[in-house]
Amino acid sequence: MNSANSNRYSLAYDHRDKYLYVFVDxxxxxxxxxxxxxxxxxxxxxxxxxxxxxxxxxxLNQNNIAEIFEIADFIAHKTRGKIKLAHVDRQExxxxxxxxxxxxxxxxGFRGRAFGVFEEAEQWLLED
Numbered sequence: 001m002n003s004a005n006s007n008r009y010s011l012a013y014d015h016r017d018k019y020l021y022v023f024v025d026x027x028x029x030x031x032x033x034x035x036x037x038x039x040x041x042x043x044x045x046x047x048x049x050x051x052x053x054x055x056x057x058x059x060l061n062q063n064n065i066a067e068i069f070e071i072a073d074f075i076a077h078k079t080r081g082k083i084k085l086a087h088v089d090r091q092e093x094x095x096x097x098x099x100x101x102x103x104x105x106x107x108x109g110f111r112g113r114a115f116g117v118f119e120e121a122e123q124w125l126l127e128d
């Protein structure tokens with residue numbers, strides 16, 4: 001696994017057979033932090049030639065609904081339908097807000113889904 005660290009979050013990349021796996025965590029997240037790490041992830045996916053990405057996230061806090069809307073909008077516009085993304089949050093309490101983000105992004109042409117279970121995310125990501 002390759003790693004990248006900032007003072008606000010940590011990213012670890014693993015080149016899997018058909019997708020790029022990314023683990024991201026930190027002490028806390030914010031809109032600015034999320035936009036930063038998603039931007040880095042999408043740049044790496046493009047650099048390495050991946051059109052499928054599975055992100056596993058572990059932050060103890062969650063952004064508020066207005067910030068989540070802006071993050072989802074950023075993700076949809078940044079990927080422009082070129083990346084199929086599965087997102088797993090280790091904090092089960094965040095699934096409802098992540099599903100809200102999924103709906104916002106999908107309504108803007110995003111190919112992605114939020115999951116609470118890694119195996120379900122991976123299975124969906126690998127479907128054609």
